[in-house]
Amino acid sequence: MKEFPPLTMLNIHENLLESLLELQAYADVQAVLAKYDDISLPKSAAICYTAALLKTRTVSDKFSPETASKRGLSTAEINAVEAIHRAVEFNPHVPKYLLEMKSLILPPEYILKRGDSEAIAYAFSHLQHWKQIEGALNLLQCTWEGTFHHVSVYPKRELPLFIHFTAGFCSSTAMIAILTHQFPEIMGIFVKAVSMISRTCLSSGRYLL
Template sequence: MFFVLLVFIVKKPAAADLTVFLSTLTPKFYVALTGTSSLISGLIFIFEWWYFQKYGTSFIEQVSVSHLRPLIGGVENSPPVPGFSANNGENETNRQSLSECKVWRNPLNLFRGAEYSRYTWVTGKEPLTYYDMNLSAQDHQTFFTCDTDSLRPSDTVMQKAWRERNPQARIKAAYQALELNNDCATAYVLLAEEEATTIIDAEKYFKQALKAGETVYRKSQHCHPQNSQHEAQLRRDTNVLVYVKRRLAMCARKLGRIKEAVKIMRDLMKEFPLLSMLNIHENLLEALLELQAYADVQAVLAKYDDISLPKSAAICYTAALLKARAVSDRFSPETASRRGLSTAEINAVEAIHRAVEFNPHVPKYLLEMKSLILPPEHILKRGDSEAVAYAFFHLQHWKRIEGALNLLHCTWEGSHCFVCPVEEQYGYPTCLLSSRDD
């Protein structure tokens, strides 16, 4: 049929000529056409299978999403921009929903070797799904590789290492890269994430990665203006440096050196202010809550709890926690029903409602109605995965403030007194409704 259509387009025959042409075709032609189509389909299937085995994603799907959809008017999954008018408010709402359906890297994701692997050793079960690990593999290739890797043998080895599915093969490749170049920062990153069995060991690897990464980053800065390849290399080296510093801050936080962790995060946010989409401020919020530096927490919220930035459970529920802190120690539902809510209590209740509106899954985990599990490496904002990730790290901060969970419980129960599910009451995105609890 494609051949017939091609003839029709090129020669534009009359209807009578086309009828004569079709009548002259023999059964052998249709057999050959069917066989050729089957052969081409088989080759495409084999290529798709090979590409998926190597890269963990569909080539056709990747091309259609990345290249074809923009050409036919597809909408990009990007966060909403500030300053929209009433005329395009509906478009912005749709764009916000698409942004909420995007999968994000968990800002507080655990270390595979030092934390996730311990769960496997004890239970014999894998804490991460194949889909989650596949997303991480794609992240690593995006963050830690670039077109100039062929110029450095160690980077060439690491480019293959990030694509390896077997953890032991990745670790072996990292050691091979270090044999070629003892200052390969990404090799140290891989060993810190996957080979180190304790946070102390991971921190040692990351310190070596930091030393190597800073040297390469300074060299890339000097080469930056030369051409587009050097620009890509600078971007990659920046990603490596930011990643290593962030993980060092998380190591310090887990080892109890919280003030040191806060300083690293603040310096990182000051040095790379354009990387706010990495959500380093969420790491900072959690560390400041551990220090009980509530004034500093409020200052961070004032900067990042903005309509122009993508919301998160960490932002919304931390804001609610600070409001609840002002009244929770003396809050009583019976007293409030007799005299009414004070201004401070109204503010706290409204903040909790706002948080529940953003992610209604969180309260069940904070109130321990649902069991916590290890958080995934990627989360869906407003989804159950984000609720698990938030509660895993922040439940202790809610418990520390007297009466905060009681106020959350009372307010959350009230917010569930609707005829329709809470997600539909709050205009929950349809792409996330499948993950809600009935």
């Protein structure tokens, strides 16, 4: 399997990653990732989270949120955190299954990339590998909760002021048009009254100046 060209259509490389992780052959896992974790190839949760797991493995056994907050993150810790960021950006559903906040079930027959079904399939096969590495799930939880827990599901964005103004103006214009169509006489009186008040205000302003 190592010697054959990329067979991404059959996900052969993902099966190989799983087998090597089971053997804890991390150097071989890294070699496979170097071959398949390429920008020109389709990504998957298996590739992204395995890459994060390998980076996490180098620091997770000694990682402490309290210590890191005091002294800052080391270069290796930054690399691990960034790898987790990339993985969660690819599929934000995975951490809840790895952290067992959601119950694992048998993976569905059809897997949707970057969807909940892919998260279930990945966690079902790889949760044990995260548990094998001391502190890996702790670092995943700290990174995920601190960065993604509240923003991964459709984050709300503040709209610019001019969008609110435009929406209000359009709504007011539409309402005036409807009222004019339904009550032309009343709206005619209203328009005359507004015009008179406007002229009075302008005249008062000129007088004051």
